[in-house]
Amino acid sequence: MGLKMRTRVKFCGLSSEKDIHDAVAAGADAIGLVLYEKSKRYVPLAQAAALRRTVPAFVNAVTLTVNADVQSIEQIMGTVAPDFIQFHGDETGAFCEQFSYPYIRAIRVGAPGLTSPEEIATAVSDYPSARAFLFDAYSPAYGGAGISFDIGLLSQARQILPAHKIIIAGGLNASNIAALVSSYRPYAVDLSSGIEIAPGEKSAGKMRSFMLALSEVDKLHWPVQL
Numbered sequence: 001m002g003l004k005m006r007t008r009v010k011f012c013g014l015s016s017e018k019d020i021h022d023a024v025a026a027g028a029d030a031i032g033l034v035l036y037e038k039s040k041r042y043v044p045l046a047q048a049a050a051l052r053r054t055v056p057a058f059v060n061a062v063t064l065t066v067n068a069d070v071q072s073i074e075q076i077m078g079t080v081a082p083d084f085i086q087f088h089g090d091e092t093g094a095f096c097e098q099f100s101y102p103y104i105r106a107i108r109v110g111a112p113g114l115t116s117p118e119e120i121a122t123a124v125s126d127y128p129s130a131r132a133f134l135f136d137a138y139s140p141a142y143g144g145a146g147i148s149f150d151i152g153l154l155s156q157a158r159q160i161l162p163a164h165k166i167i168i169a170g171g172l173n174a175s176n177i178a179a180l181v182s183s184y185r186p187y188a189v190d191l192s193s194g195i196e197i198a199p200g201e202k203s204a205g206k207m208r209s210f211m212l213a214l215s216e217v218d219k220l221h222w223p224v225q226l
């Protein structure tokens, strides 16, 4: 991979056409639809399919599931046809690989068995076809908790993964993105709580503020060799 001119962004947990319009207008590269019933950002299958159709060309649609069964995943593939499925639960490598569908594996840093650089690197090797790994903070709610993790724990994973397979998530917002980009220079970032007024309620203003803060710090670091 060549030069990175800017940090890619996925805004997650969008649940209306307006959210998607606002995210695209702000400059998001990808949007996430949460098909996990226990989430405050849950969208049912039919709604996810309708929302997916409003995502314009050159912006990726990502569906997110937590420990969904095979039939549900197949329904999502057939009905929503996302660009990527994001597995955000306790799914094994074999489970994720069986669909032969582009997927992103979430690694919940700090979960039992994912507390050291060695354990995290080992976990990554279980998902050979993953298009990317979304490193998130561990929370009992599985995700969207607005909490960060110690990025130093990715040291070994970073040695074995190409840079473009690393997405950083967990508690990101307009106030802390500059520090992350300056210190870590991630290929891509993902956030949900940081662009909300209340859980599940997205804010166009916060999306714009985030993208502005990111573009300011990106400019300082152009170009970055990946």
Ligand SMILES: O=C(O)c1ccccc1NCC(=O)[C@H](O)[C@H](O)COP(=O)(O)O
Residues within 6 Å of the ligand: 011, 012, 013, 032, 034, 036, 039, 040, 041, 064, 066, 088, 136, 141, 142, 143, 144, 145, 146, 147, 169, 170, 171, 172, 190, 191, 192, 193, 194
């Ligand atoms: O967003 C949710 O409600 C959610 C629920 C269960 C599993 C994953 C979930 N979100 C996944 C994401 O990709 C979030 O953007 C990621 O966890 C970061 O969230 P935040 O810390 O709120 O920015």
